[in-house]
Amino acid sequence: MRKYKISPAHASLIALVAFLCVLPFQLGGYALSITTLLLINIIIVVSFRLITTIGGWNLAHYPLVGVGAYFSALMAINFGWPFWATVPLAGFVAAIIGFGFSYPLVRMTGFAFFITSYAIGEALRLSWVKLVYPFGGPTGISRIPRPSPWSFPGLPTIDFSHFIPYYFIVLVVMLVCLFIMQRIDRSRLGNTFKAIYLQEPLADSVGIDVTQYKTQAYVIGAFFAGIAGALLAHFLRAIDPSLFGLETTTYLLIWAVLGGTHTFGGPIIGVGIFTAMEEGLRPLAAWRPLVYGFILIAVLLFLPGGLEDLPGKVSTWVKKLRSWIRR
Amino acid sequence: MEFAIQTVANAWVATFLYAVLAVGLALIFGVMRTANFAHGEFFMVGAYVVWLLYSRSDWPFPVAVVAAMGIVTGIGMITELGVFRTLRGNVVAGLIASLGLVFILQVTVGRIWGLGLAKPVAPFFPGSLEILGANVGWQRFSIIPAGLTMLGILWLFLNRFKMGQALRATAQDPEAAALMGISINRMALLAMGISAAFAGVAGALMSSVYPVEPYMGHAVILMAFIIVIVGGTGSLIGAFVAAIMFGFIHTVVTTVFDSTVAIIIACVTMAIILAVRPKGLLGREKV
Secondary structure, three states: OOOOOOOHHHHHHHHHHHHHHHHHOOOOHHHHHHHHHHHHHHHHHHHHHHHHOOOOOOHHHHHHHHHHHHHHHHHHHHHOOOOOHHHHHHHHHHHHHHHHHHHHHHHOOOOHHHHHHHHHHHHHHHHHOOHHHHHHHHHEEEOOOOOOOOOOOOOOOOOOOOHHHHHHHHHHHHHHHHHHHHHHHHHHHHHHHHHHHHHHHHHHOOOHHHHHHHHHHHHHHHHHHHHHHHHHHHHHHOOOOOOOOOHHHHHHHHOOOOOOOOOHHHHHHHHHHHHHHHHHHHHHHHHHHHHHHHHHHHHHHOOOOOHHHHHHHHHHHHHHHHHHOOO | OHHHHHHHHHHHHHHHHHHHHHHHHHHHHHOOOOOOOOOHHHHHHHHHHHHHHHHOOOOOOHHHHHHHHHHHHHHHHHHHHHHHHHHHOOOHHHHHHHHHHHHHHHHHHHHOOOOOOEEEOOOOOOOOEEEEOOEHHHHHOOOHHHHHHHHHHHHHHHHOHHHHHHHHHHOOHHHHHHHOOOOHHHHHHHHHHHHHHHHHHHHHHHHOOEEOOOOOHHHHHHHHHHHHHHHHOOHHHHHHHHHHHHHHHHHHHHHOOHHHHHHHHHHHHHHHHHHHHOOOOOOOOOO
């Protein structure tokens, strides 16, 4: 019988999840809502990173999050559909819209991908601004319900309108999403995406259907964006088109650039550090975007691989320093 | 009939505004492989300089326009030296860095001169031009001769001057150009200077037409980018042709519906054109 050994990576992961399970009981209302938002943002940035593995930086990602948010909110308000049904369905609806987006997008690279995705996403977002029925126009939708309470005979009722139970829903959904995306990243599919990014003509010539795989990556990313959107809508309880505009997209890009996109964990580190920084810079108020602009440019100039590259860089610096001292 | 002429006249005004902005963007994309989101903010800074000098300090309007051109050119060159030079050739990093610049310029301008109401700029050319019953304000009209002059000078420069030919050579093949002894760094600086100067003049002339506020760049940058892509990235003539096309689409749809619908229609048109022809109208290579 093979002995099952727990690797240090697994152990630290279990410790982290345990920490996240204990955390909400220690936090106040404000800190808890920031943490819940952080968990939702992690789903968004990791699904964004999934699309970057084919080489496309998708500026339509927040509009796709918006698709999930609007779908889930509208279904819950107008038809009274339960939260548990609308969240997965929101993922599928975003995936279908993403499939439509992907048709022109996967046929272009780099600059054109960037701008075209921005333009298509903006067109979608502006249609929410324009159509007062059913999207509520510029003021959006409010009074989005929280999930209905769970009650089992003999057990206390779980009321999801409170922060802590909702936090746990988000935590579980996030862990499931991350698990699936991590599996995809490690699978043959994920490696094919990276092969296409590194050497598209070569990948094409060995028989990989490049367009097909790029479409798959885009649709998968859109699916998880939609799920994150649905979680966001039921958390904020009010959404409007400005939540999904260029400014929010720029923040998404900052998370990805700050953390780096080569590893699975990079963007997660990026969004975590950025959230901490945002809270720390709160006294600066309206000057904050200026600071972010400088940080963004500084990271691109001096640490192009993002924070995930930092340990490697530091160790080379230390080595250089040591050899310099010995000399 | 009057309505049709009015729309056509407005469409030409929009065409030249977009052409001036898009040709600048296409030029720096061709030379530096950098797409500059802060181009719209250069436009905004140009308008602010005119507001500061002409409306607030009573300088003569032409002097204010020249000052706007100079200041924006300076900002463009500084960003080239400080940011885009290191990131040249890396399209994604250049674009994201330019988004950082957008934040920096918007917040700086918004914090110094305040948000809220748009800054008032009285038109320098009063009255309006009447063509067959249609009215076009002289201030709006001024972008047409100004745009024609700027584009004409650029065309002459690119085709008749040695430095302009060097610029075109760099856009076609930077490595080969470098081997012929052309300094890529100097060409990139030149391209960025020209592009920023164009944006500055466009902003200066349109300062009394567009509401002058820190976010005014958003209104034009998306259309300018759409035009660059549809025209075929790096192709200046393609950018001009696409500017005419989208100038008309935007103006007609704005007149019939409103400007939000116009942007939606423009984006959808772009997606359709690119799905059929990924190189753009006059592009040589797939981008």
